[in-house]
Amino acid sequence: MRSEDIAKLAGVSRSTVSRVINNYSNVPEATRAKVLRVIEQYQYEPNSFARALAGKRTDTIGLFAISMNEKENASRIYQNSYFAPIVDLVIDTANARGFYVLIHTVYSPEDFQKIKQAFLQKRIDGGILVGTQKDIELVRELVGQEAPLVIVDYDIAEIMAERLNKNHLAVINSMDYEGTVEAIEYLIGLGHREIGIIKGRMNTFSGRERYMAYENTLKRHGLPLVEDFILEGDFLKETAYREAARLASAGKLPSALFSSNDDMAISAMEAFAEHGISVPDDISLIGFDDIQLSARVSPKLTSVKLPIDDMAKAAVEKVIGLCNAEAPAFSTESFPTRLVIRDSCKPARD
């Protein structure tokens, strides 16, 4: 069933059918009704490819989760407590706005081609990028496509420094720095003076922000930065488990530990438990992200809540906005975090 068939059945031309479908104003009610009836009756749907080819939109937005440098099978998207909710929330939001979402994960540089292709092949009206690392080259390539693009968690300074036509670009961030400051000062308020950290991946914006906030806050309060208490991490469970176990075996513990995300905090908790170290009795522990699991482990994890809902929704709205805009303009939005106090921190013993 093509528009031509509908036209014949309704006794009009394809042009008119098209006008009805696209809701043009210049077709009389009677004609519109006649055509609509036939469309209804035959359950006709215009071929989306033909429409797109003839210049219409695809009503599809792309969602690309970038997670290079994770080992094969190590952390597929579905076990990733950060990506998984974003993916789901983007789907929910976009669907509610009448858009399909086309998804592709990027685990390797080759996968990255797929996302470039999605733009180049005009499969999507615009795209959302999650998990981008400090890689301005990659961003430049994508921005170069001149299609609406929203990047979640990226260093705006780096983008501003570039000579890019970024009018079809938007960046969504969370206030990781402020959130971390709040977490650290909460620990300080509890009397802790030896505060360690499990670092996130330092080539992500949030990883750097969280670390810098930690370092600066300790300094500002005149507290020592103890090298042994600064654990390397990459936001992944495995590494955190290993590092926490190492710290536990070493014998000397900080009195509190800030973990750059909850996934790592929970792994650390498990490692500590296996070494007979109790949270929060022997060590206070605080995480970041407030993933669902955090409220269900025991002790329940105190964490800085990442407004992932708002961020995902904003990303979708932004990309749709850019698609519709006559004269799109660069914009950026940063969402506040919130400290969620549960049971994993205690006042310091003196």
Place this chain on the structure above:
Amino acid sequence: MRSEDIAKLAGVSRSTVSRVINNYSNVPEATRAKVLRVIEQYQYEPNSFARALAGKRTDTIGLFAISMNEKENASRIYQNSYFAPIVDLVIDTANARGFYVLIHTVYSPEDFQKIKQAFLQKRIDGGILVGTQKDIELVRELVGQEAPLVIVDYDIAEIMAERLNKNHLAVINSMDYEGTVEAIEYLIGLGHREIGIIKGRMNTFSGRERYMAYENTLKRHGLPLVEDFILEGDFLKETAYREAARLASAGKLPSALFSSNDDMAISAMEAFAEHGISVPDDISLIGFDDIQLSARVSPKLTSVKLPIDDMAKAAVEKVIGLCNAEAPAFSTESFPTRLVIRDSCKPARD
């Protein structure tokens, strides 16, 4: 940049460019190389809509998660421990096979139109349906599209009874019946004689299977079906929490409880805890699905592992297979479950 431009630059016709792109055999190595060089140089990608319109595939499969009759905002896909991993695994698998995945959730009958449209508009080569309820009408509509379709968790008997041309259809199931029998017999083996159940949604295939297996196994072992111990459920946390709390308040407990899924089992655990009822000391509890959370709650939940990985992968492979098949044929596959014994069950006191 269009194929015509490439053709000019390479000094050949569009036909030849197309042949190179589609890897036809009848073009000499020299010509191919010449064309490829230009394509490379200009980063040319054929417009996917034009290709699709001219008869090529879309390299996209649809994934549709149906979850009608859940309240607005109640159980969005990302909090659904059953859908979330399927979505993620389907994405991972399809991407690895070079396919994009187009996703749409279905929370209302109106949303359902979107999935029909995706087929009708030829946005996808084929689709995967998850969460289909006992609704042959809906299935019939979709099967009527004559596009490759894979349904996860559906009653084959119901499909067989229909006069459908189902050659482009495949059904993926898990062995819920056998899995439940194993769970119940495990409880019986521990000496339990009063075994309750929290039912799943009875209009899903797995919901019915799990219940029937429960009922039949008790009967076969000459154990009583106690009405008070048969709790209504719908696979969702909230309902299970309420029902378990009611059971707890009622005073009289079964010695063991089978929950039709883990999500509900864990909620029941929380409800029991709040009533001072200890799992497994006061009541043994066993779940189904083996979601990630089950290994992390305390006590760790004994559960029947649903081979969700295998099912999701099989669904993708099946739909791709149907897309490629010369003469597609109906097929069905049922995956075995496995009892994962953890800490939530104890021998019955006598």
Place this chain on the structure above:
DNA sequence: CTGAAAGCGCTTACAG
């Protein structure tokens, strides 16, 4: 208000 026609960017018989 409405139709004939050109065009979107490909693929694929067809003919040579």
Place this chain on the structure above:
DNA sequence: CTGAAAGCGCTTACAG
């Protein structure tokens, strides 16, 4: 082996 041409199913100036 390769090109000219038709066709995929729409939309949209253009002309009336």
